[in-house]
């Protein structure tokens with residue numbers, strides 16, 4: 017199958033699917049409670065793509081070259097019977113990798129069912145091991161221990177290696193970096209440090225709150241010498257390093273200081289079926305309207321093909337040229353998943 021290429025010859029390989037816009041946390045960098053508080057109108061079930069509709073879309077994009085599906089949210093484990101969707105997607109020809117990104121709060125109770133259904137891997141978002149800092153980064157009072165139990169459960173059922181994503185925000189949790197690194201050293205889990213990003217328009221992002229990946233590499237390397245690892249596959253998001261003393265691997269997702277748009281092979285879909293060609297896009301394409309019309313699979317495929325071919329997003333690579341006083345309208349991350 018000839019790859020479907022966009023304007024910059026980037027192939028469509030990955031589809032990230034938000035299965036719900038709801039979450040049981042209110043991380044200020046993604047879903048500040050001042051905006052997503054009591055009375056916020058989350059989408060009713062009737063607006064969400066059903067599991068059958070999602071599976072149909074995945075069958076169609078698999079024909080176009082997608083081989084990897086990542087389920088996200090909001091918090092995807094809030095979508096009831098998610099394992100049923102995983103089992104349906106596991107039957108789709110061409111999809112050989114089904115991953116999940118979760119905040120881990122519900123993971124311990126779901127890990128076995130997800131694994132049995134065909135889930136390949138899981139990434140858990142965890143921004144601190146200090147309960148006070150964890151509560152300020154997630155703006156909840158949910159117990160941190162539940163997330164650590166979820167990580168252990170995922171490991172125990174074979175959803176490994178579990179990846180851990182830590183968003184680092186200067187002045188909030190940057191002094192937790194070494195504790196996190198120490199905790200996950202000599203474990204089968206891969207800790208990745210994510211630069212704080214200007215996603216959406218509600219997190220009041222400031223550049224000076226970003227801790228560049230290079231500074232974190234230096235901080236950790238001063239304590240435990242590191243060696244950079246080669247890229248393992250096209251479109252890989254994280255830069256990987258290994259501890260020279262053999263204590264494992266860590267990663268860095270540096271969308272602000274070292275953008276990686278040139279190798280971006282990801283499309284995203286919101287829970288109500290809008291297709292986005294970039295995490296920082298301002299507009300999506302209404303796939304649901306066509307899915308719920310009498311359009312054929314071929315017509316849907318052509319629609320997606322035209323969207324991707326016309327794709328020229330390179331937001332992170334162009335961020336520095338943007339006029340900071342007139343930031344573009346960007347879709348909320350909680351709506352399309354990270």
Ligand code: SF4
Nearest residue numbers: 277280294295331332
């Ligand atoms: S900014 Fe957009 S184009 Fe660049 S890597 Fe992120 S999602 Fe891809």
